[in-house]
Amino acid sequence: MNSLSPLVRQRLLSATALLGFFLLWEIGCLSFGVSDLILPRPSQIAVVLWQKMPLLWPHTxxxxxxxxxxxxxxxxxxVLIGMVIGSSKTAYDVAYPxxxxxxxxxxxAVVPIFVVWFGAGTVPAILTSAVISIFPVVVNVATGLATTEPELEDVLKVLGASKRDILLDVGLPRSLPYLFASLKIAITLSFVGTVLSETVAANKGIGNVMMIASGNFDVPMVFAGLVILAVLGVALYSVSSYFESRMTGWTQRKNDMTMA
Incomplete structure (x- = not known):
């Protein structure tokens, strides 16, 4: 294993830990005779996913x-709100509270309001997902813009740069690490908002499937929905991490320097 690259070694360790977790889960349920109404085994969840995937796919x-x-x-x-707040102290004092x-x-508590305004369905879910993911982006973008050194701004102004030039050419690029850090949080929150709205005011989606399965005491189906949500979350998180490494690689340490 020492001959493997750090990245491959890390992925193997992650896969081993994941398989070990599911194995302990399976053995624990079998050993203690846990009912599938309380905690279904991973093998039961896998069977449900295999058998019900044609039904679950459109909802996914x-x-x-x-x-x-x-x-x-x-x-x-x-990003737009963060740019306004981060580039103006007055806007920060007014809007941040x-x-x-x-x-x-x-x-x-917001979902019923969206339902009254737009009716039940996809629109309230989209709006709930958007609203719940705004705040971490605003905070991180504003923080990134606020970290621009006043001395650097003074030098750029002396060289003839306008406030807009400083914001677009210096402030925003320097805030990219903060932005991508917020995206990793926002994408998980977006799933929370979507599923929350789907369980309250939608007739399709994984959240709706889980709500119906819960009402029917179909716990394996509920866990199957959780697995699907976890996989989707990891996939979008990985996409965000990929773009982060491509666009902000200058802020990250090289993997080959972390291990001998």
Whole structure:
């Protein structure tokens, strides 16, 4: 194993840990005779996924579409608001308390309002996904812009750069590590918002499937939905990490320097 590259070694260790977790789960359920109404075994969940995938696939695509749409809207709005707040102390003092107050509102309380405005279905789920993912983006983008050194801004101004030039050519590139850090948080929150809305006000999506399965005491199906959500979350998280490594590689240490 010492001859393997650090990246391959890390992935092998992650896969081994994951397989070990599911194996202990399976053995524990069999050893203690745990009912599948309480905690289904991984093998039971795998069977449900295999047998029900033709049924689950359209709901999976619906949840993925809703989450991605809400995530894009939330990130776009968060970047714009973060740019305004991070580049103006007055805007920061005025808007930041409002954002903190809004983010403190439980999003389950917002879903009924969206349903009244737009009706039950996809739109409330997209909006809930967007709203729940805005705040971490705003905070990180504003923080990244605020870390631009005043001395650097003074030098650029002397060289003839406008405030807009400083923001676009210096501030935003320097805030990219903060932005991508927030994207990893926002993508997981987007799934929370989507599933929350699907369980309350939708007739399709993984959240709706889980709600119906829970009402029917079909616990293996509920866990199958959780597995699908976990896989989708990891996939989008990995996409975000890939773009982060491509666009902000200058902020990260080389893997081959971390291990001898």
């Amino acid at each position: 695509l619906q949840t993925l579409y809703t989450t991605f749409a809400g995530f894009v809207i939330g990130v776009a709005a968060g 409002l954002l903190v107050g809004f983010s403190s509102i439980p999003k389950v």
